[in-house]
Amino acid sequence: MIIAHLSDFHISRHGSRLTQLQDAAWRANGESGWETIRRVGDWRIQTRPPKRLHIHHRLRLVDDIGVVHRVMKVGRGYRSKTESIDMLLTFLEARERTTPQALAQKFPSTRQLERLLSLDPDNINLRFCAVAHAIRRAKPDHLVVTGDVTDDAEGFELVLEGFEPFFSTGRVSIVPGNHDVYPSPPLWVAKKYRKTEAAKRMLWATFSSSLGLPPSGSHVRVLERGVLLVCLDSCHRARVLGSASGLVPMGDLHEMARQLDASGKGIRIACLHHHILNFPAKGLGIAPLQPGMRLRNAKEVYAQLKELGFRLVMNGHRHVGYRFHPAMAPLFLSSPSSTIGCRSGARPYYWQIEVDRHGLHQVKECPIP
Numbered sequence: 001m002i003i004a005h006l007s008d009f010h011i012s013r014h015g016s017r018l019t020q021l022q023d024a025a026w027r028a029n030g031e032s033g034w035e036t037i038r039r040v041g042d043w044r045i046q047t048r049p050p051k052r053l054h055i056h057h058r059l060r061l062v063d064d065i066g067v068v069h070r071v072m073k074v075g076r077g078y079r080s081k082t083e084s085i086d087m088l089l090t091f092l093e094a095r096e097r098t099t100p101q102a103l104a105q106k107f108p109s110t111r112q113l114e115r116l117l118s119l120d121p122d123n124i125n126l127r128f129c130a131v132a133h134a135i136r137r138a139k140p141d142h143l144v145v146t147g148d149v150t151d152d153a154e155g156f157e158l159v160l161e162g163f164e165p166f167f168s169t170g171r172v173s174i175v176p177g178n179h180d181v182y183p184s185p186p187l188w189v190a191k192k193y194r195k196t197e198a199a200k201r202m203l204w205a206t207f208s209s210s211l212g213l214p215p216s217g218s219h220v221r222v223l224e225r226g227v228l229l230v231c232l233d234s235c236h237r238a239r240v241l242g243s244a245s246g247l248v249p250m251g252d253l254h255e256m257a258r259q260l261d262a263s264g265k266g267i268r269i270a271c272l273h274h275h276i277l278n279f280p281a282k283g284l285g286i287a288p289l290q291p292g293m294r295l296r297n298a299k300e301v302y303a304q305l306k307e308l309g310f311r312l313v314m315n316g317h318r319h320v321g322y323r324f325h326p327a328m329a330p331l332f333l334s335s336p337s338s339t340i341g342c343r344s345g346a347r348p349y350y351w352q353i354e355v356d357r358h359g360l361h362q363v364k365e366c367p368i369p
């Protein structure tokens, strides 16, 4: 069977990642020096006079919670103020048409999508639609999605619509990522939109149940051709503010071993959000350049998966794509973000894996156009 491994869509209310934006919500709302010159619904166009020794003004588009979506320079060598305002208004229109709800209601055709992306090429929600089209064309037998489906637990309806042909036939396995279930980061999310962990877990449970999957926790799935897939929920956070680290409870691992024994013979593969192994050449379980990101019990999970004879382990989270096959251990596949791409600068791609009860036959990168 052919499995497509995707990850980290980060779908959001307006197609931007909260943490990628130039200004945190509290600064965008309160920073002095920016003056609102136009209001469109809850959105604002703001201006700031040139700084000392600079000859250009700046204009920016701010949404209802104070998140900055686009900044433009105005003046000599750049567009005029009127032209820039027009461009921001066109951009705003595009953003309002591309909320997850709007896109789910009327999922764009490839031609419509091309046009929308030409207006707003970095819109993550639109990028997700491109991913969905690519996967529909490729027609894999099963999808494995390793978490961070959303940026802050908004937009599950778009995933349901995009992968509808796969969901409706039970051919998707999906585990949560820290962005899906950890509490909204207070620095980035305005108070009225902040969600607690319990609220996000409820939203995840509804999403997961609508796919016919357990509302929470780890579970085993028996796929076709003797493939046994273990879905591990690694989203158990540390009690440290802002930490994105994870942990797989040992109880889940023991239960998984029991269920595998009961599932009969087959090739064992697993998926989880957090990475067990770092990029090749880094030490196991040590994450020197990623404070707050690691799987805290990586060594124990690694040992258990190795002992149980797993052949493949898939993860997301780092937005770095790599494969690493230590001796006598499973092959580890890390997926980049399918919408944003890879931190190395590589364009988005997904892993295509050909597997059956006899083993892994082919593993390759498939670019997402």
Ligand SMILES: [Fe+2]
Pocket (backbone or CB within 6 Å): 008, 010, 148, 177, 179, 317, 318, 319
């Ligand atoms: Fe992510």
Ligand SMILES: [Fe+2]
Pocket (backbone or CB within 6 Å): 148, 177, 178, 179, 244, 273, 316, 317, 318
């Ligand atoms: Fe993550």
